[in-house]
Amino acid sequence: MTPEWSPRCTTDPTPRERPAAQAALDSATERVELTPGTFLMPGLVDLHIHAPQWPQLGTGLDLPLERWLFDYTFPLEARYADTEFAAAVWDDLVPSLLAMGTTTAVYFSSNHLEATTALARACARHGQRALVGRVAMDHPDGTPEWYRDATASAGVEASKASIEAVKAVGSRRVEPIITPRFAPACTDALLEGLGELAAATGVRVQTHCAESDWHCDYALDRFGVSDSTALNRFGLVRPHTVLAHSDHLTADEMAIVAGQGAGVAHCPLSNAYFANAVFGVRKALAAGVGVGLGSDIAGGARPGLLGGCQDAVTVSRMLEDGVDPALGAPQRGVPESRIDTVAALWLATAGGAAVADLPVGLIESGRCFDAMAVRTDRPGGAIRLWDGIDDEARAFEKVVRLATTDDISHVWVDGKSVKQ
Amino acid sequence: MTPEWSPRCTTDPTPRERPAAQAALDSATERVELTPGTFLMPGLVDLHIHAPQWPQLGTGLDLPLERWLFDYTFPLEARYADTEFAAAVWDDLVPSLLAMGTTTAVYFSSNHLEATTALARACARHGQRALVGRVAMDHPDGTPEWYRDATASAGVEASKASIEAVKAVGSRRVEPIITPRFAPACTDALLEGLGELAAATGVRVQTHCAESDWHCDYALDRFGVSDSTALNRFGLVRPHTVLAHSDHLTADEMAIVAGQGAGVAHCPLSNAYFANAVFGVRKALAAGVGVGLGSDIAGGARPGLLGGCQDAVTVSRMLEDGVDPALGAPQRGVPESRIDTVAALWLATAGGAAVADLPVGLIESGRCFDAMAVRTDRPGGAIRLWDGIDDEARAFEKVVRLATTDDISHVWVDGKSVKQ
Numbered sequence: 001m002t003p004e005w006s007p008r009c010t011t012d013p014t015p016r017e018r019p020a021a022q023a024a025l026d027s028a029t030e031r032v033e034l035t036p037g038t039f040l041m042p043g044l045v046d047l048h049i050h051a052p053q054w055p056q057l058g059t060g061l062d063l064p065l066e067r068w069l070f071d072y073t074f075p076l077e078a079r080y081a082d083t084e085f086a087a088a089v090w091d092d093l094v095p096s097l098l099a100m101g102t103t104t105a106v107y108f109s110s111n112h113l114e115a116t117t118a119l120a121r122a123c124a125r126h127g128q129r130a131l132v133g134r135v136a137m138d139h140p141d142g143t144p145e146w147y148r149d150a151t152a153s154a155g156v157e158a159s160k161a162s163i164e165a166v167k168a169v170g171s172r173r174v175e176p177i178i179t180p181r182f183a184p185a186c187t188d189a190l191l192e193g194l195g196e197l198a199a200a201t202g203v204r205v206q207t208h209c210a211e212s213d214w215h216c217d218y219a220l221d222r223f224g225v226s227d228s229t230a231l232n233r234f235g236l237v238r239p240h241t242v243l244a245h246s247d248h249l250t251a252d253e254m255a256i257v258a259g260q261g262a263g264v265a266h267c268p269l270s271n272a273y274f275a276n277a278v279f280g281v282r283k284a285l286a287a288g289v290g291v292g293l294g295s296d297i298a299g300g301a302r303p304g305l306l307g308g309c310q311d312a313v314t315v316s317r318m319l320e321d322g323v324d325p326a327l328g329a330p331q332r333g334v335p336e337s338r339i340d341t342v343a344a345l346w347l348a349t350a351g352g353a354a355v356a357d358l359p360v361g362l363i364e365s366g367r368c369f370d371a372m373a374v375r376t377d378r379p380g381g382a383i384r385l386w387d388g389i390d391d392e393a394r395a396f397e398k399v400v401r402l403a404t405t406d407d408i409s410h411v412w413v414d415g416k417s418v419k420q
Numbered sequence: 421m422t423p424e425w426s427p428r429c430t431t432d433p434t435p436r437e438r439p440a441a442q443a444a445l446d447s448a449t450e451r452v453e454l455t456p457g458t459f460l461m462p463g464l465v466d467l468h469i470h471a472p473q474w475p476q477l478g479t480g481l482d483l484p485l486e487r488w489l490f491d492y493t494f495p496l497e498a499r500y501a502d503t504e505f506a507a508a509v510w511d512d513l514v515p516s517l518l519a520m521g522t523t524t525a526v527y528f529s530s531n532h533l534e535a536t537t538a539l540a541r542a543c544a545r546h547g548q549r550a551l552v553g554r555v556a557m558d559h560p561d562g563t564p565e566w567y568r569d570a571t572a573s574a575g576v577e578a579s580k581a582s583i584e585a586v587k588a589v590g591s592r593r594v595e596p597i598i599t600p601r602f603a604p605a606c607t608d609a610l611l612e613g614l615g616e617l618a619a620a621t622g623v624r625v626q627t628h629c630a631e632s633d634w635h636c637d638y639a640l641d642r643f644g645v646s647d648s649t650a651l652n653r654f655g656l657v658r659p660h661t662v663l664a665h666s667d668h669l670t671a672d673e674m675a676i677v678a679g680q681g682a683g684v685a686h687c688p689l690s691n692a693y694f695a696n697a698v699f700g701v702r703k704a705l706a707a708g709v710g711v712g713l714g715s716d717i718a719g720g721a722r723p724g725l726l727g728g729c730q731d732a733v734t735v736s737r738m739l740e741d742g743v744d745p746a747l748g749a750p751q752r753g754v755p756e757s758r759i760d761t762v763a764a765l766w767l768a769t770a771g772g773a774a775v776a777d778l779p780v781g782l783i784e785s786g787r788c789f790d791a792m793a794v795r796t797d798r799p800g801g802a803i804r805l806w807d808g809i810d811d812e813a814r815a816f817e818k819v820v821r822l823a824t825t826d827d828i829s830h831v832w833v834d835g836k837s838v839k840q
Contacts, residue, residue: 058821062760277745325697340482401478
């Protein structure tokens with residue numbers, strides 16, 4: 001099918017002023033006929049992916065966060081000093097995620113400048129829209145000696161250099177993002193320096209925020225204020241800052257986040273593993289906080305965001321009802337927490353696009369054509385549409401609930417086919 | 421690969437006395453070469469499937485149980501009065517589940533005798549090991565007028581007839597199971613009559629037990645005792661009775677269930693939707709209760725049990741840590757509740773086989789060869805094994821976490837290939 005409107009495709013905040021790019025894209029328009037029963041949907045915006053953790057996807061998920069980080073994650077991430085290894089992983093990761101419908105990816109790369117630039121290049125080459133951040137981390141207690149920035153100033157300088165290097169890749173779909181890992185991994189000087197860098201450059205920021213009991217207690221102990229308040233004081237909670245997790249934000253902290261125009265990458269599956277609690281999507285939205293979804297690869301072991309939508313609905317039901325049968329029902333859960341499948345897909349598309357300020361997430365005139373087509377009739381697939389049983393709403397729910405990568409027949413970014 | 425030992429395949433409690441069947445099977449042995457990197461695993465034993473709900477899989481999961489039952493489920497199940505419709509669904513359901521590795525299925529069929537017999541025939545024809553139960557339900561308050569047994573005695577008679585009809589299908593892998601839907605859908609007379617039928621025939625029983633706050637309150641209100649105690653008084657908690665859900669069992673009730681030799685079909689995903697709590701696997705195992713996994717199609721919207729394993733780990737973590745960030749950590753969860761991936765797969769195979777008393781669930785001499793082979797190298801799949809990173813334990817975890825139906829290359833029941 002050909003959309004009536006022309007795809008318009010840039011992450012520039014003033015896209016209407018770029019007629020040259022527009023003309024280039026108009027000429028690239030191609031006609032694709034979708035078979036009957038195929039759903040055309042916006043591409044998925046994954047707000048939280050640790051790119052270097054791709055090789056560990058699906059492992060170690062019985063461990064507490066500290067062991068998971070120090071035994072599995074940091075040793076793996078340290079290997080990306082080898083840029084050849086990094087490039088091989090990126091060349092598998094990026095097309096794999098595109099095939100799953102992840103048209104936009106917000107990446108934590110590793111601590112390495114070269115590997116991070118290589119990730120930006122891989123996104124540009126394979127056609128994925130992306131924000132790519134070199135991970136800054138220098139705290140002698142929160143990081144291993146063999147995997148950190150040598151000093152705070154070295155960390156700020158490398159982050160600055162990474163911004164330039166990602167921009168130099170030259171794709172309008174691939175932008176840098178300033179990425180302090182999380183407060184426990186960063187000294188005050190690094191956090192402050194990165195806040196200043198964000199103010200000076202206007203480049204977006206991402207970090208982990210208020211994820212677990214340990215994380216929150218740590219921040220309170222070190223800063224005397226909550227994690228989000230500390231991040232805000234360092235100038236890191238800014239317009240379109242992506243705060244991953246944030247499940248322990250209080251109402252007051254949500255007001256600050258909303259007031260700054262920052263948003264949350266809700267990672268429902270990793271909430272179950274590393275957060276000790278579930279993020280309250282409806283409370284956050286009611287407080288004016290922007291919310292999108294993140295897979296949190298590899299803390300979340302489902303790489304595509306359709307699985308993330310399923311998990312978002314599931315954990316919202318569990319937040320509403322509670323988990324411990326020994327408690328009385330009124331003590332057990334948080335009333336009015338549940339979301340439905342439509343809301344979950346909204347988070348994974350338009351919601352995430354708004355958090356990151358990208359002109360995608362809906363198929364409508366004025367936005368880039370980042371989209372995917374999902375078959376409902378693949379032999380061997382789990383989706384079944386039954387005459388006289390499934391209306392359009394139920395069919396939609398089945399697609400979000402049951403589609404796997406193999407059911408996604410087409411994926412487009414900026415109107416260009418990106419699924420091989 | 422050829423197993424060293426001969427497949428021995430029957431659900432007869434005295435299998436060693438059947439040399440004729442043994443000889444027939446020995447002659448059917450065929451040699452299959454698996455490609456390197458392929459995992460051979462026991463077939464999955466799904467202890468709780470509502471076969472007639474297959475067409476609604478993935479829909480209505482934002483609804484509370486009552487609306488889900490009366491708006492979606494009962495109208496659909498009532499359609500199975502049309503045996504032709506039923507046969508068409510079964511001919512899709514059974515091979516679909518086999519392709520997902522579900523070598524054993526414990527089915528709730530519909531309320532209809534003919535449709536239930538047709539389901540048993542479909543299992544026999546497609547080669548699935550199964551327990552097939554006609555659903556008995558007659559309570560004027562808990563069921564709609566247009567979908568129930570006319571009287572308690574009619575319900576008992578139809579259940580008796582269904583036992584005979586399933587046996588008459590003549591497959592040693594397909595057996596009947598007595599299936600009162602759940603106490604709220606059955607009068608005392610029906611529950612009592614089915615308890616007597618179980619005692620008289622020795623046929624296994626399955627039902628829902630202590631699933632939700634509503635279910636538990638209802639039982640207490642009607643019987644003056646808990647749901648499991650009432651079921652036990654009606655003679656329905658017997659050796660190898662499969663009690664679905666059971667998340668609200670107290671320690672005392674677990675002791676009764678264990679004492680009777682009954683077991684639990686733990687349905688982790690549907691716990692999140694309809695149970696108001698999470699079943700404590702470790703508490704139950706410590707109390708001597710047998711536990712296996714159920715998909716609870718369609719209350720659980722993931723049809724294969726590998727997804728069920730993932731969900732079992734996930735909800736166990738959420739039970740341990742709790743969900744409500746406003747509660748202090750000590751009030752929030754239930755310590756020592758989490759299980760790992762190995763335990764989850766054990767539940768989905770050997771655990772379930774023990775609950776249902778079937779000679780499957782492990783690949784070892786003395787059990788039937790119900791198994792599946794999972795590829796780790798399928799183009800387009802999510803599993804990646806990396807040199808120098810993934811040892812065998814991690815590779816196993818990736819298979820359970822990331823395999824989809826398309827990664828399952830072979831499925832065998834009784835040594836016979838059953839995946840097309």
